[in-house]
Amino acid sequence: MPATATRLSAFTESVIRGTTRLATRHGAINLAQGFPDFDPPEELLTALERATRGPHHQYATTWGAPRFREALARKISRFSGLAIDPDQHLVVTCGSTEAMMVAMMTACNPGDKVVVFSPFYENYAADAILSGAEPIYVALRPPDFSFDREELAKAFEQKPKAIVVCNPSNPTGKVFTREELLYILQLAEEHDAFIITDEPYEHIVFEPHQHVHTAALPGAFERTIVCNSLSKTYSITGWRLGYVQASARVIAEARKVHDFLTVGAAAPLQEAAVAGLEMPDSYYLGLRDHYAAKKDVFLSYLRQLGLPFTEPQGSYFVMMDISSLGFADDSEASEWLIKEIGVAGVAGSSFFREPVNHLIRFHFAKSEATLRAAGEKLLAIRKR
Ligand SMILES: Cc1ncc(COP(=O)(O)O)c(C=O)c1O
Numbered sequence: 001m002p003a004t005a006t007r008l009s010a011f012t013e014s015v016i017r018g019t020t021r022l023a024t025r026h027g028a029i030n031l032a033q034g035f036p037d038f039d040p041p042e043e044l045l046t047a048l049e050r051a052t053r054g055p056h057h058q059y060a061t062t063w064g065a066p067r068f069r070e071a072l073a074r075k076i077s078r079f080s081g082l083a084i085d086p087d088q089h090l091v092v093t094c095g096s097t098e099a100m101m102v103a104m105m106t107a108c109n110p111g112d113k114v115v116v117f118s119p120f121y122e123n124y125a126a127d128a129i130l131s132g133a134e135p136i137y138v139a140l141r142p143p144d145f146s147f148d149r150e151e152l153a154k155a156f157e158q159k160p161k162a163i164v165v166c167n168p169s170n171p172t173g174k175v176f177t178r179e180e181l182l183y184i185l186q187l188a189e190e191h192d193a194f195i196i197t198d199e200p201y202e203h204i205v206f207e208p209h210q211h212v213h214t215a216a217l218p219g220a221f222e223r224t225i226v227c228n229s230l231s232k233t234y235s236i237t238g239w240r241l242g243y244v245q246a247s248a249r250v251i252a253e254a255r256k257v258h259d260f261l262t263v264g265a266a267a268p269l270q271e272a273a274v275a276g277l278e279m280p281d282s283y284y285l286g287l288r289d290h291y292a293a294k295k296d297v298f299l300s301y302l303r304q305l306g307l308p309f310t311e312p313q314g315s316y317f318v319m320m321d322i323s324s325l326g327f328a329d330d331s332e333a334s335e336w337l338i339k340e341i342g343v344a345g346v347a348g349s350s351f352f353r354e355p356v357n358h359l360i361r362f363h364f365a366k367s368e369a370t371l372r373a374a375g376e377k378l379l380a381i382r383k384r
Helices: 006-010 015-026 042-052 066-080 095-107 123-130 149-156 178-190 248-262 267-277 281-305 330-341 368-383
Strands: 090-093 113-118 134-141 162-166 194-198 224-229 242-245 317-321 359-363
Touching: 006 123, 015 330, 042 267, 066 090, 066 267, 090 095, 090 248, 095 123, 095 162, 095 194, 095 224, 095 242, 095 248, 113 123, 113 149, 123 134, 134 149, 149 178, 162 178, 178 194, 242 248, 281 317, 281 368, 330 359, 330 368
Parallel strands: 113 134, 113 162, 162 194, 194 224
Antiparallel strands: 090 242, 224 242, 317 359
């Protein structure tokens, strides 16, 4: 029989999605894969019903339905201050997942290097390898997950074609400061590299931290390829809507990659999601407060439990240190949590390049009732 492609042996199936399957099999509360158990805003549901009766059942324009792109450009400009042209600066994709693949394939030639911070969202290494690039890793160091400037400068000496910046970061909950982003930009300029940002949690940032749009930093627009998503902002992870935002020169190339990967995102969902993009500023403040309250509920249980954990500055992830529990590794701990405690979290090693296997990542994008039920179950860990 013919062998399958060797590049596929360089990474495994997603540990996050695998943990979800195990959680479902054992009826555990799923705090592994980040998606809500509550509905999107009513405005989106109404718009979705309306969209099903409209003329939106055939392919939309490959790089995004015009009405969606126009609303998207207005929304991005409102928050970043950038002048976004819907016809030149955007490609609508099937989630940030596709956007990242498109960005990587648009930026990199086979053999190019890409800087990835570790820990990292697990898709990035796979995206790099699938596009023929080689990831090189720079550590984000606890407790605040800052990076060592010299280490990053050394990584840039290897002449990478791009650096990936997940901001706010999954899994660390880190929000990059303006100074950190300016330093990354300075290195990218010195070494003529792209900055590929992944920003699906831009509206889930806890005070006093603030989201800084890398593309809006002075001189950054031309070399920044923004990947983003509506999944988390409007609680619609199943709608699979995201986008690439970049300069006209980059977008002209990115459109080709997207066209041959997927042709386009679902037309009726683009139509319905316009209602989300047109939400007033108060919606986004409400979203932040909604998640801040969830964070407080969930972290209060972790405090009672008494195991150390990371305090997120943004996103909805927290990593709990299980080293005192005596497991051989985090995979064993994750399986035990699912089967014996009834709560699923992701083995932290799947996010790290370094041999780190004492962390479990939970997310708190769940209703208060679900979080309290999960919290009560987690307290039973004390009996171990
Ligand atoms: C950092 C990051 N990027 C991308 C994604 C995927 O988002 P999408 O649903 O837009 O494909 C996720 C989902 O958890 C994420 O955490």
